[in-house]
Amino acid sequence: MSVLAQKNPHIKITVVDINKERIAAWNDEDLNDLPIYEPGLKEVVNEARGRNLFFSTDIDKAIQEAEMIFISVNTPTKTYGKGKGMAADLKYVELCARQIATVATSDKIVVEKSTLPVRTAQAIKDILDYTGNGVKYQVLSNPEFLAEGTAIQDLMNPDRVLIGGEESEEGQEAIDALVDIYATWIPKEKILTTNVWSSELSKLAANAFLAQRVSSINAISELCEVTGADVDEVSKAIGMDSRIGPKFLKASVGFGGSCFQKDILNLVYIAKSYGLNEVADYWEQVIIMNDHQKNRFAENIVSKLYNTVSGKKIAFLGWAFKKDTNDTRESAAIYVADVLLNEQAEITVYDPKVSEERIYADLDYLNTRSPEENRRLLKVVKEPYKACENAHAIAILTEWDEFKEYDWQKIFVSVIKPAFIFDGRKILEGNKIQDIGFQYYAIGRQTN
Numbered sequence: 001m002s003v004l005a006q007k008n009p010h011i012k013i014t015v016v017d018i019n020k021e022r023i024a025a026w027n028d029e030d031l032n033d034l035p036i037y038e039p040g041l042k043e044v045v046n047e048a049r050g051r052n053l054f055f056s057t058d059i060d061k062a063i064q065e066a067e068m069i070f071i072s073v074n075t076p077t078k079t080y081g082k083g084k085g086m087a088a089d090l091k092y093v094e095l096c097a098r099q100i101a102t103v104a105t106s107d108k109i110v111v112e113k114s115t116l117p118v119r120t121a122q123a124i125k126d127i128l129d130y131t132g133n134g135v136k137y138q139v140l141s142n143p144e145f146l147a148e149g150t151a152i153q154d155l156m157n158p159d160r161v162l163i164g165g166e167e168s169e170e171g172q173e174a175i176d177a178l179v180d181i182y183a184t185w186i187p188k189e190k191i192l193t194t195n196v197w198s199s200e201l202s203k204l205a206a207n208a209f210l211a212q213r214v215s216s217i218n219a220i221s222e223l224c225e226v227t228g229a230d231v232d233e234v235s236k237a238i239g240m241d242s243r244i245g246p247k248f249l250k251a252s253v254g255f256g257g258s259c260f261q262k263d264i265l266n267l268v269y270i271a272k273s274y275g276l277n278e279v280a281d282y283w284e285q286v287i288i289m290n291d292h293q294k295n296r297f298a299e300n301i302v303s304k305l306y307n308t309v310s311g312k313k314i315a316f317l318g319w320a321f322k323k324d325t326n327d328t329r330e331s332a333a334i335y336v337a338d339v340l341l342n343e344q345a346e347i348t349v350y351d352p353k354v355s356e357e358r359i360y361a362d363l364d365y366l367n368t369r370s371p372e373e374n375r376r377l378l379k380v381v382k383e384p385y386k387a388c389e390n391a392h393a394i395a396i397l398t399e400w401d402e403f404k405e406y407d408w409q410k411i412f413v414s415v416i417k418p419a420f421i422f423d424g425r426k427i428l429e430g431n432k433i434q435d436i437g438f439q440y441y442a443i444g445r446q447t448n
């Protein structure tokens with residue numbers, strides 16, 4: 001929304017939320033205190049805020065004034081009832097639709113920005129039409145393809161913008177209104193318009209394809225470790241085939257983030273609900289492979305440390321689900337930590353951006369052990385060299401650039417010998433690390 005406002009100074013954009021603290025943080029004088037860390041975001045907010053971008057908790061007023069309303073609420077995986085653990089929870093989307101229907105007195109275009117199952121637009125339309133007061137609505141789907149850490153860059157120069165709408169004259173008018181907003185900075189040929197269902201499904205399909213690439217290369221990484229092939233070399237070799245392409249072929253300890261797992265589970269659920277069991281099984285395998293990758297990384301640590309990590313100190317470098325973000329949702333680090341804590345390891349975590357509260361909240365959420373136990377066994381430190389001191393092993397969970405720059409010789413001196421590094425992102429130079437004296441295990445690389 002900040003980028004839309006920055007690029008369209010003639011349009012007033014009001015971002016509303018029921019969460020007062022969040023809105024206060026978005027209005028904070030100090031731009032370093034915005035609720036999200038994202039490179040380039042504060043500059044955009046600084047330019048547009050107070051000019052044509054506003055943050056407010058007065059939701060009803062904003063609904064009344066708006067001609068176009070974007071629904072951008074959470075659609076987490078359901079944790080209860082039918083579809084538990086798989087289907088998207090549409091509670092918040094529905095609440096938004098009901099509030100719009102109750103408050104609106106003039107015609108509106110309602111845009112689904114949240115990632116939603118196919119045919120959700122119909123449900124939104126039903127709620128708007130049947131509980132409203134004669135107000136006319138058009139529902140558009142406009143999924144977001146930005147990735148965290150590069151969000152501003154992705155928004156400034158997207159591969160494409162997708163807008164789905166009703167196949168009618170009114171639908172086309174609504175689509176055109178949204179196209180005009182994006183067209184202020186995006187070439188028209190990159191703005192794709194489709195029917196609503198294609199747009200909704202394309203978002204799920206795009207994430208499923210991306211996640212599938214990561215699981216595919218991770219499956220190959222395990223083969224590399226036993227055959228002597230090097231996964232980076234394989235990625236490069238296959239990625240140079242222009243039909244395959246080089247992106248999303250970096251082997252890792254497993255993908256995380258708020259979207260991949262959630263969207264695939266949702267896709268699997270939808271396929272099952274239409275009786276398409278083979279389709280469902282096909283996509284579910286992407287998740288099964290990802291879980292396997294996280295597990296085997298943790299189990300490898302245990303097995304290389306002579307089959308016991310009980311009472312041993314393991315230093316975690318990184319907790320975020322990828323570099324350049326403080327987001328930890330579904331981060332592989334959480335699950336690797338959980339396995340190791342079950343083995344009674346003692347973990348020390350250093351992450352340049354993730355807070356101590358977040359790390360404990362992630363672990364507590366799993367409900368595997370008591371919060372006290374989590375705090376007793378896992379410590380969070382603000383200094384990487386301190387995290388590694390007296391460690392029996394170091395595990396790299398996030399590919400932060402700074403990890404490559406550390407003085408590994410100095411770290412080697414401070415750890416317990418034999419010294420182990422488990423590189424879940426394959427970011428260190430293996431030969432140099434081994435020359436220092438470490439036993440170095442990286443995803444997708446056979447250890448000599």
Ligand code: UDX
Binds near residue numbers: 147149247248249251
């Ligand atoms: C993703 C999609 O890329 C984006 O289009 C969508 O809008 C939201 O979901 P995001 O979750 O922010 O974005 O991050 P992304 O860069 O896609 O990475 C997801 C996970 O896959 C991370 O844990 C990352 O480390 C991992 N990954 C990615 C790999 O392990 N290897 C790769 O080659 C690429």
